[in-house]
Each structure stands twice: as structure tokens, then as C-alpha cells.
Amino acid sequence: MASANLPESLVEDILSRLPVKSLKRFTCVNKSWSTLFQNPGFIAKHHRHFSQKNPTLLVSHRELITKNTVLSSHPVSNDNGSLDLNLETPFFNDDMQELNILGACINGVICLYDRPFLISNQHPNDDLYRIALWNPAIREFKVLPTRHVHCPSHVDYTYEGFGFGYDHKSNDFKVVRIVSFWDDSIVGPDRPPLVEVYTLSTDSWRQIDTVLDASILSDPCKSEIYLNGAYHWLAYRSEQPWPHGDTELIISFDMSNEVFQIIKMPELEDVSGMILKNFSVLNDCLALIFYSAEETVTAKNFDIWMMYEYGVKESWIKQFVVGPLVGIERPLGFAKNGELLLVGNNGLVVLYNFGSGETKKLEVGGLPDSFHALQTIAYVESLVSITSRIVFQN
Amino acid sequence: MSNTSENPKPSSSSAKMTLKTSDNELFEVEEAVAMKFCTVKQYFEDEKDSDVAARGSTTVIPLPNVHSAVLATLISYGKKLPQSNAVADNHEEEETKKKERKKYEQGLLKNLMPGELLDLISAANYLDFKEGLEFFNQALADHIQNKSVEYVRKFFGIKNDYEPHEEEKYREEYAWAFEGVDED
Numbered sequence: 001m002a003s004a005n006l007p008e009s010l011v012e013d014i015l016s017r018l019p020v021k022s023l024k025r026f027t028c029v030n031k032s033w034s035t036l037f038q039n040p041g042f043i044a045k046h047h048r049h050f051s052q053k054n055p056t057l058l059v060s061h062r063e064l065i066t067k068n069t070v071l072s073s074h075p076v077s078n079d080n081g082s083l084d085l086n087l088e089t090p091f092f093n094d095d096m097q098e099l100n101i102l103g104a105c106i107n108g109v110i111c112l113y114d115r116p117f118l119i120s121n122q123h124p125n126d127d128l129y130r131i132a133l134w135n136p137a138i139r140e141f142k143v144l145p146t147r148h149v150h151c152p153s154h155v156d157y158t159y160e161g162f163g164f165g166y167d168h169k170s171n172d173f174k175v176v177r178i179v180s181f182w183d184d185s186i187v188g189p190d191r192p193p194l195v196e197v198y199t200l201s202t203d204s205w206r207q208i209d210t211v212l213d214a215s216i217l218s219d220p221c222k223s224e225i226y227l228n229g230a231y232h233w234l235a236y237r238s239e240q241p242w243p244h245g246d247t248e249l250i251i252s253f254d255m256s257n258e259v260f261q262i263i264k265m266p267e268l269e270d271v272s273g274m275i276l277k278n279f280s281v282l283n284d285c286l287a288l289i290f291y292s293a294e295e296t297v298t299a300k301n302f303d304i305w306m307m308y309e310y311g312v313k314e315s316w317i318k319q320f321v322v323g324p325l326v327g328i329e330r331p332l333g334f335a336k337n338g339e340l341l342l343v344g345n346n347g348l349v350v351l352y353n354f355g356s357g358e359t360k361k362l363e364v365g366g367l368p369d370s371f372h373a374l375q376t377i378a379y380v381e382s383l384v385s386i387t388s389r390i391v392f393q394n
Numbered sequence: 395m396s397n398t399s400e401n402p403k404p405s406s407s408s409a410k411m412t413l414k415t416s417d418n419e420l421f422e423v424e425e426a427v428a429m430k431f432c433t434v435k436q437y438f439e440d441e442k443d444s445d446v447a448a449r450g451s452t453t454v455i456p457l458p459n460v461h462s463a464v465l466a467t468l469i470s471y472g473k474k475l476p477q478s479n480a481v482a483d484n485h486e487e488e489e490t491k492k493k494e495r496k497k498y499e500q501g502l503l504k505n506l507m508p509g510e511l512l513d514l515i516s517a518a519n520y521l522d523f524k525e526g527l528e529f530f531n532q533a534l535a536d537h538i539q540n541k542s543v544e545y546v547r548k549f550f551g552i553k554n555d556y557e558p559h560e561e562e563k564y565r566e567e568y569a570w571a572f573e574g575v576d577e578d
Contacts, residue, residue, distance in 0.1 A: 017535035024571035028543045
């Protein structure tokens with residue numbers, strides 16, 4: 001009979017299959033195991049194992065009046081979940097305004113941003129915006145340092161958008177922020193937008209010189225995604241001269257090159273009435289879900305367009321038409337397994353399966369009715385430590 | 395592996411090979427299954443290179459590191475895997491086979507003692523049986539997932555090299571990781 005002395009490589013393989021909670025506990029087993037669990041190669045191998053399984057679905061829910069935001073987790077995307085108290089965001093709970101998730105969960109890390117509930121005409125104060133990086137599996141979070149925007153007092157500014165991503169060349173997490181200015185007293189072109197990037201390894205912001213000649217429609221809940229190492233926003237550009245209308249487009253920010261690029265939108269057929277859209281990712285392609293904004297409509301149809309060749313406008317194809325579906329408020333995006341996620345009028349998440357054409361409600365145990373689903377992301381846990389800045393090795 | 399004067403049969407889907415375990419038991423195995431043990435495959439391929447081709451004799455491959463009970467389980471598991479030379483099934487047949495395999499796997503694991511798992515992993519590693527290793531490694535991971543630190547130390551024969559106060563401090567800081575653990 002073989003003894004319990006398995007070769008190290010086998011023990012490592014076995015350990016890389018354990019969930020983070022077990023590994024955090026087994027850090028106590030002995031010192032070499034503790035060292036192993038901090039090894040970037042092991043962390044990457046462990047994350048790869050879990051990435052190959054179906055990811056957990058995380059859903060954020062917002063209370064209509066207080067704007068309080070909570071998260072629920074669903075181990076397999078179509079399982080009913082429960083309010084996981086362990087997912088209570090460990091910060092911002094005091095006077096949270098509007099908590100949003102930026103983009104996607106990357107290497108087990110989620111970026112949260114707390115947007116102040118501004119009363120119009122109020123000048124946005126730096127300190128009211130808070131961004132944090134969070135690894136829920138190891139219960140670690142880091143609030144990003146604030147950085148004041150310097151500009152003359154007669155000039156107003158606003159945070160146009162934020163993006164979160166990972167630079168795979170330098171193995172670093174980054175957050176980008178865009179500030180735009182306007183000055184009513186001056187006639188002429190506005191100051192160009194200010195773009196700054198935060199990198200986790202330096203724990204600081206720096207300004208970058210880059211051209212951005214479009215305006216971002218900042219809304220992490222429906223018009224921002226992360227794909228191919230770049231953060232994307234829906235945006236528009238005002239065509240000169242007036243009165244030509246705005247051109248809608250997609251702006252991407254590559255986390256490695258730190259450069260903005262424009263991606264063109266699909267050309268829709270003749271559309272009457274107002275159209276809303278949701279920006280998402282399906283099968284690793286950019287996807288747009290178009291639907292009618294008419295309030296009176298009880299059953300909705302959703303046109304799903306996919307950009308098959310990244311960046312190539314002609315490769316936009318209207319791939320699916322879903323519906324009519326009854327009782328749906330709006331789409332949320334796609335689960336990793338390709339199911340369409342929507343919010344019902346009652347605030348619950350609804351899953352639509354393309355194969356069967358069936359819908360299923362996602363119940364959340366313990367969640368009061370006054371909460372409505374806001375965002376969904378696919379979540380895969382990792383051991384990546386934000387505070388000790390362990391580099392993640394691919 | 396020692397060279398023998400006996401030679402392998404010409405390769406065919408029903409060809410059999412004989413494996414000899416550490417306790418001198420002989421197992422006759424179909425080639426398709428035996429080929430999943432890459433160590434055996436290598437041995438067989440080495441034999442093919444030899445010039446002499448005698449019909450009607452079977453090569454006996456010695457496996458001095460594998461006990462019969464362990465080999466029996468590995469062969470049994472190997473048989474249940476999709477065979478590489480099998481005719482492609484239609485979707486229904488594939489689903490039925492998948493369900494059968496799942497049932498077999500569950501039954502297999504239920505009757506397995508944790509110590510036996512270690513033996514199976516050791517043997518699968520020695521035989522370079524990738525699918526078996528994948529399956530049993532995962533089974534072992536599932537087994538220890540919710541166990542205590544003490545259990546795992548004992549299981550792997552690992553000595554604790556932490557000072558008591560170090561360990562205490564860690565347990566306090568990460569108390570959440572120690573919740574809901576199986577009783578030893």
C-alpha cells in the first residue's frame with residue numbers, strides 16, 4: 001500500500017481544486033502550504049480550475065427608496081439563490097449612495113463604485129465618489145485613494161466615467177477615470193477631458209495624455225462592459241455643425257496600451273419609437289440588446305445583435321429576436337452559459353433559455369420585495385490578494 | 395521495463411494485454427483500455443519496434459508499484475470512460491452513457507476508504523493515467539474540502555511547524571474560514 005507521501009506536484013494539483021475557504025483554513029496546516037497558497041503560479045492554476053466550471057452568478061439588488069444595495073449569489077446560474085450575508089460589501093455601508101459594479105469580475109476581483117446621489121446644480125465633490133477593489137472570497141477590500149481635480153474655480157467638471165480592468169502585460173489591476181469640463185463663461189471649445197489611470201502596484205493615480213473625442217454615457221448597469229482586456233462604454237459624438245444629430249458609438253479603453261478606440265455601432269433598420277439598449281457580452285463577442293421604450297407595452301421583444309469580428313462594423317449581425325416576453329422590465333445581459341438575463345416587473349431576475357424558449361424566475365431567499373435586481377456578473381473566486389499586491393501570473 | 399522474448403499480437407481493437415501487479419496477479423485487459431495508461435502505452439510502443447513478430451503470444455507487462463486491488467479499480471474506471479476508437483454515439487446514447495458513468499462514479503466513491511484514494515492516486519500517477527488521476531484527485535479534494543486542519547495534517551502525514559501563538563493569531567484573524575467544518 002502506498003503511503004500518504006504523494007509527490008508535491010500531486011498534492012498541489014489536489015489543493016488547487018479546493019475552494020478558497022478551505023485553502024484559507026489549510027494555510028494553517030504548515031508553513032510550506034502557506035507559502036504555496038501565495039505563489040502566483042499556484043493562484044493562477046487554482047483560478048483556472050474554477051474558471052473552467054460554470055461561474056457563480058452574482059446579482060446586485062437595490063432598494064427603491066433608500067438605494068441600499070445588496071448582493072445575492074447563485075452557485076449555478078439557474079439556481080435559486082439566497083442573500084449571502086458574507087457578500088455584504090464590507091465598506092460603504094454607512095452612507096452608501098448608489099453602489100455599482102464596474103464591468104466584470106477579473107481574476108476573482110470585483111470593482112465597486114459608490115456614486116453620490118447628486119442634487120442638480122450641486123458641484124460634485126471628489127470625496128463623494130468612492131471606488132474599491134474587492135475579493136469577496138478572501139474578504140479583502142481596498143478603497144482607492146482619492147485624487148482631486150485641479151481646475152480654475154469658474155470651470156465646472158463632472159466625472160464622466162470609470163472603467164476597471166487588468167493589464168496582462170504588467171500583471172496589474174487598473175482603474176481609469178474620465179473627467180469632463182465645461183465653462184459657461186467662455187465661448188469656444190471646452191477643455192479636453194482629463195483621463196487618469198490608477199494602478200494597484202503603485203497605489204496611485206496618474207494623468208495620461210490621450211485623445212478622447214466622444215462623450216461617454218456612463219451607466220455601469222446597462223451600458224458598460226469589459227472584454228479583451230479593454231473596458232467599453234456606450235458613447236456619442238456630436239456631429240458638427242449643428243443641427244446634425246449625435247452619432248452613437250462605442251468607446252474602448254485598452255488596459256495595456258492605455259489608449260481609447262472607437263467601435264462603430266450596427267446600422268439598425270428603420271425604427272419607430274424610442275429604442276433602449278443594453279450593452280453586454282455573448283460568446284466573447286460584443287452584444288447589444290435593443291428593445292422598445294414604450295411604457296404601455298406589456299409584452300416586449302428584444303433584438304440581439306452580436307459583433308462577430310471585434311472592431312469590424314460590418315460584422316454586426318442581428319443574431320436573435322426574443323419574445324414577446326410578458327412581465328419584463330428590461331434586459332440585464334447574458335450569463336456565461338448563454339442564457340439571457342432580464343429583470344421582471346417585480347424586480348426579480350428572469351432567465352431566458354434560447355434552446356427551450358422557456359423563462360425561469362430566480363428567487364432570492366430573504367430578500368424583501370422592495371429590492372429590484374440591478375446588475376449581474378459572472379463570478380469565479382480566486383486567492384488574489386489586493387492588499388499584499390501579489391502579482392497574478394498567467 | 396525488462397525486455398521479454400515474447401512479442402505482442404498485431405494491433406486490433408480486440409487485442410488484449412496482460413498486466414502483472416506487485417502481488418503477482420495477472421490482469422487481462424483490452425488494448426483500448428490499457429492504452430489509457432500512458433506508461434503501458436509506452437511499453438507497448440517500445441515492444442512494437444522490435445523486429446521479431448510472433449503470433450499468438452501475449453506480452454506480460456510488469457507493474458511492480460501497483461497492487462491488484464488498486465489496478466482492478468483503475469481498470470474498471472478505465473472501461474467506463476469513452477473509448478477513443480468507439481463509433482460516435484448520437485446525442486441520446488451519449489446522454490445515457492454519461493448518466494451511467496455518473497452513477498458508476500458515485501457508487502465507486504461511496505465504497506472507497508480515504509486511504510484507498512491515496513493508493514489510487516499514486517497508482518494512476520505511476521501509470522500516467524490522466525483521466526483517472528483527474529477523477530481521483532478531484533475526489534480527494536472533495537473529501538478534504540470541509541475537513542479540519544488536524545484531519546488534513548494526519549491524512550497527509552504533515553507535521554505542524556507553526557508556533558502555537560502564530561497559529562492562534564491566524565485562526566482568530568480568519569475565523570470565518572474555520573466555520574462549518576466537519577467534526578473529526
